[in-house]
Amino acid sequence: MSTLSITNRTLKLGSTVYQVSNVTSVGKYRIKPRYTFKIRFIIICGLFSWLGVELVKRNPDMLVLNWVIGILFSFVFLGILERFIRPKKYGLSIITNSGGVQLIASTNQKLIDKIIDKLIEIMNNRDAPANYTFNVSDGDIINQSGLFENGVKVG
Structure with missing residues (x-):
């Protein structure tokens, strides 16, 4: 101090x-x-998540794609949450x-x-x-x- x-x-x-x-x-x-998740990264993850959801709608048997979408959504969620929580x-x-x-x-x-x-x-x-x-x-x-x-x- x-x-x-x-x-x-x-x-x-x-x-x-x-x-x-x-x-x-x-x-x-x-x-x-200084944020860990940049805005561009959040937007790109959001776009890829949306694209992945559209692919899963057409072919629901792709289990690996569900995991990838979940991870991308969590990055988007954490990036938005970081902007509200950081003092x-x-x-x-x-x-x-x-x-x-x-x-x-x-x-x-x-x-x-x-x-x-x-x-x-x-x-x-x-x-x-x-x-x-x-x-x-x-x-x-x-x-x-x-x-x-x-x-x-x-x-």
Whole structure:
């Protein structure tokens, strides 16, 4: 578990420290999930399943084809189910003057919103003393050097 510590002058994330005065922008983004079953694969399995059902209607004695159809239908079902079950992930990007980007990813959208609110509060009120600490899991801190679009392109 890493901690994100925010004070009036510094922003410490893991073992990296940033000056709050060097932060140029902070934003929240929805991160595109990576699915096991791609849409094309689901559509192709669905088409082959439909074709297999039509073949079985004409020749019901083909036992092997019934198994293949069952497997293809299960791929279609699992692909659709994966899209409903996979949690949505949100990213918090912290961009500095030097162009460095730090991204914190979390399924907890309220945590990302709370961090952004505290950063805005500190940036707007430099004289008021502030000290905030947030617990962020180690796997959720990503060094990012790509583009932000509908999701995150890492690379």
